[in-house]
Amino acid sequence: MKKVLTLLWMTIGMFVWAQNQSSIPYKANDSVMVTVVMKHLQENPVDSIQAKVMKQKFYQKLNQSHARILSWNVVMGIGQIMTLRFKPEYTREVNQVFESGAWGGFKTEFYPSYDFLPIYPVMLEKEKKQTQRK
Template sequence: MKKVLLLGLFLLQFIGYSQAIETTPSSEKASDKLLLTIFLKHDQSMNLNEIEKIRTDQGFYENFLPEGVAVVNWFVVMGIGQMVILELPASKLSAVNLAIERTAWKAFKTEIYPTYNLYPIIENKLKNKSKVSY
């Protein structure tokens, strides 16, 4: 039984490695970009001055957006905190995550979701096609 399990694990590693080599892109394309929605949820045991002090002390404003990452929008969501929508190359995902871990934790609880823009797909199906642009 142990030999079968070890053989299965070995084959799984081999297959996973061979697939990773085949799918590695040689260059970054525009289609490699993704949207990332980040909720910076306020810790309601602190007031805004305390949150701002933590954020400033941790270097949030200097380090939050790694090079090559753009802000699509940044909203205040009353009762929750802030919602940030970023556009980034997939290769920058770990850099964004690390920047959040280093500079936003303690000040906020975070939730991160990969997202995409459905509007171009659904736009022609809508009767009312009006769209707000900020």
Template sequence: MHTDTTPTDPQSTVRITLLLKHHAGLVLDDVQSRLKASNWWFDFPPPGVKIVSWEVVMGFAQICILEVPAHRLAEVNVELERRAWGVFKVEVHPSYDFVPVRERIKQRVLAGGQ
């Protein structure tokens, strides 16, 4: 028996970090041409998915952090398959904002804790 475990709460979000690494052998013109052909610049991410940040780490990858309504995670995956495959090697990692956690730890350490 298959049970759908996709969260359906419209308020629930997940943060994912994408590592988008160009395929070896593709020059910039190839990359741009393929991204244009897949309508990447207009259709990714899907509407309603927030781009938290998008950085280029030269010589490594583009690092894109998205905040995704949890019930739409599969849709983001499908759009990556449609638009990024063949251009990027895609890695997807769940992530979270560590800044508030760091600040709590810092305050705890200042107060004598660990």
């Protein structure tokens, strides 16, 4: 029960935190998006993972970085997946946030990404036209 409450508290806190992040004025053409997969080190319980990253001030470092948090999800059996947006010149800083704050609690993977949602309606329309021709 304690673990469930901890995860619930973290989720609510991350939602409020992400709302505050929206003040960072990045646009798609002047920034990069990176999806970060933070895999739980399964030999450690969630409480010890959180204690480790909090001791390393991960959340504070991330909040003070130039990265805007676009999404942050807990994925059962995997860990956490977040998508960040930041200007390319802050890549080193954002990387150091994870190296000094998340390592030891999570195994991290980074993937350049882009927002497909604006493209989806265009692709749907193209698909409909192709289907109509047949």
